[in-house]
Amino acid sequence: MERPAGPRPGTKGRGAVGGWAEPSAAPAGRITVISGSVGAGHDGASAELSRRLRELGYAVDCHDFLDLVGRRTGRALRRAYAMELSVAPRTWGWLLTNLEKRDRMAAAVGRSAARVASARAIQALDGPVPPRVVVSTYPLASQVLGRLRRTGALAAPVVTFLTDLSVPALWIADGVDLHLALHEVAAAQVRHRCDGRIQVCAPAVRGAFRPAVDGGTEVARTRARYGLPPTGRLALLVGGSWGVGELAEAAADVASTGLATPVTVCGHNRALRARLSRAGIGVPLGWVDEMPALIRASDVVVQNAGGLTSLEAMAADVPVITYRCLPGHGTTNARALDEAGLARWVHGPARLAEALAGVLDGEPGRRQRAAGVELFAAPSPIDSIVALADRVAPAVIPRTRTDRTRVGALR
Structure with a gap:
């Protein structure tokens, strides 16, 4: 998988707790973005939103967020999440399912995160120029920011940018001023959970993810660079930057259809790459630095989580199917993407060949591509963020205080 472009959240001078980015050189004002480095999806959206805002002079x-709960705790949370998805993914699905069914449990998780991270969040938002929007x-960052807004500790309005089409309970926090949803399917889920402002916007995907435009020359070069078959259909299998899920089984299933050669992006999962190499199943790749070109060189993307790579494929006009999806968010995203007409959810090996044939050459593929074009025709999320920032006069936003009295009141 490809690392998100732009500065990584948490880096010195651009994202260290208490740091800020050249406020005096930005006449448009200051905007703070808080992500979470679990996988690449949240950071990818954060990096692209930040890039576009900087281009406008902010x-x-x-x-x-994992730094805001403490670096040691954050690293432990990241490792635990990766381990759970890799070793016991059904337990992750069980947890999310129970959070969805039990609003009190979800609220308790949100309150715990807010208590732990509130003080560090205030420190992160402090600076010589207060943020006009966060x-x-x-x-979990939304939970913390919503709490700061409700208690009056944060004067700047808060925007939650929903990175997926499914919206778990933890995404929704009282106090958030605006939720940006990628599709009406996601917006409907937000309305079911809260009465706050909701707007539908286009995904935050880098411009490098675009359709092929050079008549196949770039595709041929990319296939040669990665040792891929020069002719024939390619199915690009992805499982996030950690290469999680039943990717080996999915690759074997794709190969057995005879419709496409599976190309599996294993990311950091070296064991998966070695397993596929030993079995001689398709072409296994490790960490990929040129995902835009690799997606354009493929004929279909087979994914299991419904995250950023799915959206990047749609931006590149490459059809997507969901197969052997991860429990929890993988399943809920699969359902939402299927409902939106953006990616067919294939429920088992017996239906895989028919689904692949449909998206490769049939009407289902044409409908999915049209839905993808419509998805990216929505207004940019930057429009909503900037409109909110422009309504906030810098003079009326007090600097965030970090004194012990105020921090203690949030616990």
Whole structure:
């Protein structure tokens, strides 16, 4: 998988707790973006939103929520999440399912995150120029920011940018001023959970993810660079930057259809790559630095989580199917993408060949591509963020205080 472009949240001077990004050099004002470095999806959206805002003259500082809970705790949470998805993914599905069914449990998780991270969040938002807007691309960050808004500790309005089409309970926090949803399917889920402002916007995907335009020359070069078959259909299998899920089984299933050669992006999962190499199943790849070109060189993307790579494929006009999806968010995203007509959810090996044939050459593929074009025709999320920032006069936003009295009141 490809690392998100732009500065990584949490880096010194651009995202360290208490740091800020050249506020005096940005006449448009300062905007803070808080992400969460679990996988690449949340950071990818954060990096692209930040890039576009900087182009408009805003000073943007990016923070990693896992730093706000403490670096040691954050690293432990990241490792635990990766381990759960890799070793016991059904337990992750069980947890999310129970959070959805039990609003009190979800609220308790949100309150716990807010108590732990509130003080560090206030420190991160402090600076010589207060933020005009704070944007969250991570559920627990939204919980913290919503709490700060409700208690009056944060004067700047808060925007939650929903990175997926499914919206778990943890994404929704009282106190958030605006939720940006990628589709009406996602917006409907937000309305079911809260009465706040909701707007539908286009995904935050880098411009490098675009359709092929050179008559196949770039595709041929990319296939040669990665040792892929020069002719024939390619199915690009992805499982996030950690290469999680039943990717080996999915690759074998794709190969057995005879319709496409599976190309599996294993990311950091070296064991998966070795397993596929030993079995001689398709072409296994490790970490890929040129995902836009690799997607354009493929004929279909087979994914299991419904995250950023799915949206990047749609931006590149490459059809997507969901197969052997991860429990929890993988299943809920699969359902939402299927409902939106953006990616067919294939429920088992017996239906895989028919689904592949449909998206490769049939009407289902044409309908999915049209739905993808419509998805990206929605207004840019930047329009909503900037409109909110422009309504906030810098003079009326007090600097965020970090004194012990105020921090203690949030606990």
